[in-house]
Amino acid sequence: MNFDRIAEYRKTFPSKQQVIGQTPDQGVRDMLQHLDQAGIDTAFDRFDAQKPHCAFGLAGTCCRICNMGPCKITEKSPKGVCGADANVIVARNILRWVAAGVAAHGARGREVLLTLKKAASGDINLPLLGSEKIVATAKAFGIYAEDKSISQLAEQLADLLLEDMSRTVPATHRTIAAMAPPERIETWSRLDIIPVSSYHEVFEALHRTGTGTDGDWENLMKQLLRCGLAFSWNSVVGPSIAADCLYGPPKRSQIETNFASIKQEYVNIALHGHSPVLPSALVQASRDPELIEMAKAHGAAGIRLYGICCSGLSSLYRYGEVHPLSNALGAELIMGTGALDAWVADLQDIYPAIMDVAACFHTKVITTSDSCRLPGAVHIAFDHQHANMDQVIHQAGEIVKMAIQNYPRRHNQNIYVPSVSIEAEVGFSIENIAESFGGLDKLAEHVKSGKIKGIVNLVGCNNPKVVYEQAIVQVADILLANDIIILTNGCASFPLLKLGYCSRKALAKAGSGLNEILRAGNLPPVWHMGECLDNARASGLFRALADKSGQPIKNMPVAFASPEWSNEKGVGAALSFRLMGVNSYHCIPAPVLGSDKVADFFAKDTQDLLGSVMVVLPEPKALGEKIVKDIEHKRNVLGWNN
Numbered sequence: 001m002n003f004d005r006i007a008e009y010r011k012t013f014p015s016k017q018q019v020i021g022q023t024p025d026q027g028v029r030d031m032l033q034h035l036d037q038a039g040i041d042t043a044f045d046r047f048d049a050q051k052p053h054c055a056f057g058l059a060g061t062c063c064r065i066c067n068m069g070p071c072k073i074t075e076k077s078p079k080g081v082c083g084a085d086a087n088v089i090v091a092r093n094i095l096r097w098v099a100a101g102v103a104a105h106g107a108r109g110r111e112v113l114l115t116l117k118k119a120a121s122g123d124i125n126l127p128l129l130g131s132e133k134i135v136a137t138a139k140a141f142g143i144y145a146e147d148k149s150i151s152q153l154a155e156q157l158a159d160l161l162l163e164d165m166s167r168t169v170p171a172t173h174r175t176i177a178a179m180a181p182p183e184r185i186e187t188w189s190r191l192d193i194i195p196v197s198s199y200h201e202v203f204e205a206l207h208r209t210g211t212g213t214d215g216d217w218e219n220l221m222k223q224l225l226r227c228g229l230a231f232s233w234n235s236v237v238g239p240s241i242a243a244d245c246l247y248g249p250p251k252r253s254q255i256e257t258n259f260a261s262i263k264q265e266y267v268n269i270a271l272h273g274h275s276p277v278l279p280s281a282l283v284q285a286s287r288d289p290e291l292i293e294m295a296k297a298h299g300a301a302g303i304r305l306y307g308i309c310c311s312g313l314s315s316l317y318r319y320g321e322v323h324p325l326s327n328a329l330g331a332e333l334i335m336g337t338g339a340l341d342a343w344v345a346d347l348q349d350i351y352p353a354i355m356d357v358a359a360c361f362h363t364k365v366i367t368t369s370d371s372c373r374l375p376g377a378v379h380i381a382f383d384h385q386h387a388n389m390d391q392v393i394h395q396a397g398e399i400v401k402m403a404i405q406n407y408p409r410r411h412n413q414n415i416y417v418p419s420v421s422i423e424a425e426v427g428f429s430i431e432n433i434a435e436s437f438g439g440l441d442k443l444a445e446h447v448k449s450g451k452i453k454g455i456v457n458l459v460g461c462n463n464p465k466v467v468y469e470q471a472i473v474q475v476a477d478i479l480l481a482n483d484i485i486i487l488t489n490g491c492a493s494f495p496l497l498k499l500g501y502c503s504r505k506a507l508a509k510a511g512s513g514l515n516e517i518l519r520a521g522n523l524p525p526v527w528h529m530g531e532c533l534d535n536a537r538a539s540g541l542f543r544a545l546a547d548k549s550g551q552p553i554k555n556m557p558v559a560f561a562s563p564e565w566s567n568e569k570g571v572g573a574a575l576s577f578r579l580m581g582v583n584s585y586h587c588i589p590a591p592v593l594g595s596d597k598v599a600d601f602f603a604k605d606t607q608d609l610l611g612s613v614m615v616v617l618p619e620p621k622a623l624g625e626k627i628v629k630d631i632e633h634k635r636n637v638l639g640w641n642n
Contacts, residue, residue: 005593006055012618013051014467016044022467025498027259027418031333034416040360042332043351047464059594060090066211073594082212090595091220092209094571097591098227099205101572102235105533106165106198107371108274108347109239113162114386115277116242120155124390128154129248137241141178154245161238167197175233181543183552184580191609193225198234201226221601225579225609232539232576240536243276243314250530252427253320258498260421261323262339265301267407269400271315271322272308272331272354273346274531277389278368278382279311281396282344283319291397295404303400308334309349310490310531317427317530324424324498327491329462329566332357338414342403347372349461349491349567362409366399378402424502428487428527430541436521444548448640451513453483453557454631455545457538457577458526460492460562461570463588469495471563471587471620476501476509478624480525483511484631485518487541490532492564501526535573539580554581554611555638557631561585563620574614581611585627589616 014022020032035042056062061073063080071080071089079085084092119126128134131150138144138153141160148156164175173194176185188194195201205223208214214223262268269286271279285291286303295303307316307324308331316322326334328349335343335357343358347369355376358365365377370384380395382388430440437443446452456479462468472492479486480501488496500506502524507515510525518525529537538560546553560577562570563586574584592598602614615630617623635641 003055006058009058009589009618010052010055013047013053013465016048019044019464019468022470024470024473025258025420025495027420027498028330028333028468030418031259031336031416035333035336038336038360040336040357041353043329043353044464044468046353056594058591060093060591061086061594063089063092065092065209084215087217087595087597088215088220090592090598091217094590094592094598095205095220095224095227096209097568097571098224098231098575099202101568101570102198102202102227102231104348104569105231105235105239105572109235109242109533110162110165111275111277111382111386112239112242112246113158113165115389116246117155117158117162118389119246120151120158122151124392126246128246130245133241133244133249137245141174157245158242161242164238165197165234166199168200170196173233175238176229179237180233181546181553187610188229188579191222191225193222193229195226195230195234198230201230217595217597221598224575228572228575228579231572232579235572236533236576237536240533243533247276247280247318249431250317250427250429251320252425252432254423254425255316255320255323256421257324257424258421259325259337259418261325262306262337262417263301263304264339264415264417266304267295267298267300267302267404268304268306268340269342269344269403270306270308270325270334270340271311271344273311273350273369273372274309274348275311275346275369276314278344278346278392278396279315280318281392282399283315283322284393285396285400288397288400291400291404294401295407298404298407300404300407303404306334306340310533311346313489313493313531314533317528320427324494327462327494329464329468329491330494335361335363337417338362338411339417341406341410342366342399344368344399345372345374345377350374361414362406362411364402364406366402368395422498422500422503424497424500424528425504425524426497426502426528428529429537430544433527433541436523440544440548444545446517447545447557448549450635450640451483451517452485453513453635454559455485455487455542455557456559456561456627457487457535458492458496458561459488459490459532459535459538459573460564461566462491463564463566466564466587466620469564471623472496473499474620475561475563475624475627476526478621478628480506480509480514481511482628483514484628485514486526487529487538488526489529489534489538492562493528496526497528502528532569532573535576539577542580542582551638552581555634557634557638557640559583559585559627559631561623561627563587563623578606578610578612578614583612583615583630585615585623587616587618587620587623
């Protein structure tokens with residue numbers, strides 16, 4: 001392992017003070033200073049306390065799989081006790097990460113699939129609001145018949161999607177067969193990486209990486225690609241289809257965002273996590289006239305909802321009244337305003353530390369998933385078997401009542417809300433984008449002509465290894481100035497929402513060609529597509545434009561970028577796009593530097609296998625310029641540079 005390389009990498013990690021000085025959001029800066037003065041720790045304090053970070057962990061060469069170790073790879077000890085070298089140890093570790101990502105997105109996705117099935121069968125009293133999506137998807141799957149009701153089609157779709165997620169006996173993967181590009185299916189079949197199901201491939205990944213099983217790093221990477229496809233098609237695409245069938249498609253709308261959208265005269269409820277099921281019910285409960293009157297009787301002007309991470313975003317683009325505030329890494333800053341009466345946490349990207357901050361204020365934390373419990377929080381949740389999902393409307397009402405009853409307990413002297421806010425446009429989908437251009441043919445023509453040079457899906461988590469939210473903004477500035485449209489969703493979308501990039505006012509940042517096209521269509525330069533599950537919308541748009549252009553996706557001037565990614569799902573998301581033939585770009589490397597072979601597999605070898613590579617450049621501006629250069633190269637190869 002090259003310790004000098006790791007040591008240099010560690011030196012680039014910013015301190016909390018550097019974050020305060022350089023983060024692009026004034027509200028974040030103000031809150032960090034306010035909480036510092038109040039003596040309340042945040043993720044940025046804890047990150048500083050972890051320094052220097054373990055070099056073996058950063059390189060991926062620490063093996064803790066069996067109890068003969070832990071083993072670490074050095075010049076003195078180039079192999080673990082079992083004989084595994086750096087290549088095998090790094091490959092096993094990163095495969096387990098991807099398997100965990102499949103399970104993470106898959107678990108929340110399964111909840112949506114179960115909800116669709118129960119709503120279709122009448123076991124839950126929820127309407128099916130996406131009838132057009134149900135019919136279109138049923139036709140794609142070859143199960144449509146005129147004599148079948150919408151409910152029958154929806155239940156059959158739910159069963160098919162659940163089967164692809166949980167199949168144990170090998171059979172045709174129905175979602176891939178129905179939805180994936182034929183060129184990609186041919187590529188994946190040739191490589192023998194089409195998954196049996198999510199459950200099987202995660203099961204197999206954990207088996208292969210167990211003690212004394214798979215000792216071939218290349219074979220482990222093959223399983224990683226299978227997990228990547230399971231992540232994409234079972235954990236992302238399937239649940240995205242189900243959510244649109246259940247709740248209807250996105251709707252474009254304007255929304256106030258950032259700290260000052262928190263109105264102190266209201267009962268304020270934060271929605272934090274990733275599942276849309278209970279948050280959707282909470283939106284309905286917040287509209288209940290009886291509960292609004294109850295809030296007023298307690299001295300409030302009404303009830304107001306706010307989005308933290310993806311639960312808020314999934315509700316926002318469907319209902320238009322959930323004000324987006326922060327990604328997961330900044331959640332403690334929102335809690336620290338002291339102006340939230342209830343914090344509803346379902347699952348994933350919910351750091352245990354929010355309980356420490358909540359303890360300093362009156363905010364009541366309510367957990368709503370059996371998968372995610374926090375000591376000290378109130379627990380109103382679906383049970384382990386989801387047997388009580390029919391209680392979702394009642395549960396939502398109880399949570400809103402709890403927030404109302406907590407409102408009078410606020411202490412005004414504890415409230416601090418930075419005075420920064422802005423309007424943002426949200427709710428973009430393939431369908432309403434096509435409508436804006438009079439059909440996707442016209443958008444494809446603009447890309448081919450060069451007025452729009454390309455499209456980048458700029459997404460991902462946040463990571464204190466780079467200055468908070470700065471990398472996303474710096475990459476965005478370079479892309480827009482070079483006539484490249486940005487799609488965004490999930491955690492990375494919050495700085496773009498908060499700092500005006502999702503507003504038409506940001507057209508000033510766009511190059512002349514992009515500015516002309518978007519101004520004519522009355523569109524912002526960054527199209528917000530929703531939660532992180534909505535990477536499916538971005539890949540769907542890439543596919544549609546490729547089809548209109550008569551090209552495979554791998555040839556198109558498109559890219560995936562997650563500059564600040566931080567967890568297992570981030571590896572899976574990037575891998576999903578590379579499996580489609582789309583390059584991925586990052587400021588933070590995966591923990592594979594301890595193996596030249598595994599690192600080369602990610603950065604180079606997938607070019608021959610999949611037609612795509614992973615690019616890592618620590619400096620955000622250099623990363624943005626590299627994306628532009630690679631997109632221009634693709635245009636040259638296509639003969640599209642006029």
